[in-house]
Amino acid sequence: ETGVTQSPTHLIKTRGQQVTLRCSSQSGHNTVSWYQQALGQGPQFIFQYYREEENGRGNFPPRFSGLQFPNYSSELNVNALELDDSALYLCASSLMTKLYTDTQYFGPGTRLTVL
Amino acid sequence: KQEVTQIPAALSVPEGENLVLNCSFTDSAIYNLQWFRQDPGKGLTSLLLIQSSQREQTSGRLNASLDKSSGRSTLYIAASQPGDSATYLCAVMGYSSASKIIFGSGTRLSIRP
Numbered sequence: 001e002t003g004v005t006q007s008p009t010h011l012i013k014t015r016g017q018q019v020t021l022r023c024s025s026q027s028g029h030n031t032v033s034w035y036q037q038a039l040g041q042g043p044q045f046i047f048q049y050y051r052e053e054e055n056g057r058g059n060f061p062p063r064f065s066g067l068q069f070p071n072y073s074s075e076l077n078v079n080a081l082e083l084d085d086s087a088l089y090l091c092a093s094s095l096m097t098k099l100y101t102d103t104q105y106f107g108p109g110t111r112l113t114v115l
Numbered sequence: 116k117q118e119v120t121q122i123p124a125a126l127s128v129p130e131g132e133n134l135v136l137n138c139s140f141t142d143s144a145i146y147n148l149q150w151f152r153q154d155p156g157k158g159l160t161s162l163l164l165i166q167s168s169q170r171e172q173t174s175g176r177l178n179a180s181l182d183k184s185s186g187r188s189t190l191y192i193a194a195s196q197p198g199d200s201a202t203y204l205c206a207v208m209g210y211s212s213a214s215k216i217i218f219g220s221g222t223r224l225s226i227r228p
Binding site: 031033035040041042043044045048056058088090092094096101103104105106107108109111 | 119146147149151156157158159161164204206208211214215216217218219220221
């Protein structure tokens, strides 16, 4: 059983650019959640994908968007990057059914720096 | 709206001491509560998860308690070691359709040799 993986590990972009972060969920999981963690803060919920559809969103603007693929891997896209987007981006996968929500397992994160 | 608070923000203790980290949350309708460890620049490591029906969980030198009625949880670390130095995050999951986790800002723990 493989764990949650994320790529790339580190990324440097400039203001106004676009970025795509990737997450491979743990085997058997059907749900991926994305979180943003600014320096010195706890992670903040961005959105969640369940069976390829967005299933909840935090207080983030529309320039933060995502996708989930049939194999349940996921992408986070951020357009028109701003300096404040510099953060550690974490994804977490879990198994969700109508009756049960399993705990979320976190990946190692992608460190994004916007200059 | 659920809010999670961790006090203190930072703590420094000598090696060998027992210590308690505190977490409080405003909405007692939680699905579970989880304690994580985060080393500088790294991802999250889950330490203990307490379901809403449980009162505590133990793993090695760690013990976490949950009191939903008062909106509090504590993480007890026995016989602290320098390797325990890290940031400890408390997080709760509610009953919304999206099983999002609400995190506290963490307690940065430093164990002095």
